[in-house]
Amino acid sequence: MAGRESRSSVCVKMCPQQRARHEAYSELSKEAQSWMAAARQRVCAHLNTQKSRQVCKLTAAAERQNQLTAQLKAAEARNRVRQLRQHYQNLKAGDYLKIIVHFIMCKHLKVPSVIPYLCFPGQYQYDGCNIVR
Secondary structure, three states, X not given: OHHHHHHHHXXXXXXXXXXXXXXXXXXXXXXXXXXXXXXXXHHHHHHHHHHHHHHHHHHHXXXXXXXXXXXXXXXXXXXXXXXHHXXXXXXXXXXXXXXXXXXXXXXXXXXXXXXXXXXXXXXXXXXXXXXXX
16 A cells, blocks of 8 residues: 555646546556456356357247248158159049040940049949949
8 A cells, every 4th residue: 555655645746637647557446446347247247148148049040940941841741742642543543544445445334334433533433343432
């Protein structure tokens, strides 16, 4: 404290502008240092919380993006399965139609008995001799 008191006595003799310049470069008091340290800690804590919030937001956004990607892939897979099933059913219906046309041409089937099958292909099936429901 003796050094500090001697500095203050020197400062008292200076004009206000010189005193301000001198005190700007002098060591701060313990109280001012503790205030600055507390302020620095608050700023660091605030920055850390902001960084953690930002990471959480990025994580939530990335999770949402992953969820949307998964939903899109699932929809594409369902669409592929639906297209394959439709293709198979079309091939199967075409084969049945070829068989029916062949039997009609060979006079094994009469046209009126085939009409329900042609109108409602999923409800009727061919059992070898007749078209049954």
